[in-house]
Amino acid sequence: MRSRRPRISFHGAAIFTDLGTDVRQPIARIEADPFIVRGDRVRGFVFDVATGRLCETL
Template sequence: MGPPDELLERNARFADHFEPSDGSASPSRRLAVLTCMDTRIDVLGALGLHVGEAHIIRNAGGILTDDVIRSLSISQRRLATTEVVIVQHTDCGMQGLDEGELRDELQEAVGAHPAWEIGSFSDVAHSVLTSIERLRADPHLVHRDRIHGYVYDVQTGRLTAVDGGP
């Protein structure tokens, strides 16, 4: 049995006990979270949240990209979120990643460099702070005053606040 079959079996067990939400697509805590796709991060557990309380946006590194800004703009303008939390983490694969090497590897494999930014960084706290500053300056967001940043320690499960000003 391959992964698709296994996933369908697991879904069947899930669906046997599934109760549809009586809530809406708008998160009850009016919160959007940007974090890394790293499998060591249980973002709901780490933040004490439950399904339906926040929009969770994940990508490699928890990096603020144009697509993340698109998602946050929709989250705020159509789904009533008013607060953004950025959570990056220790021991991230994007920290110190050699972008030139990866671009060259992709060029060799497919004949072209990617059109998208890779987004590596050298200092995780500085990366979070830079993302906070960029979001606070982005006119596409309605609520730019409630943006917070944290570094999640994958060894302890603890968050450390990154001071982004107001």
């Protein structure tokens, strides 16, 4: 059986203008999810390709 690669479409792809906001928004959705235990810490990071640094988004 031959495996098929998924077709990747960049049509409608998101453009990240503010990386901090783009990370904080999904964090807020995850924290609001009723299946996430209250008190668990949800963290987000941005990887800077140019410097190789990983920065936590607060």
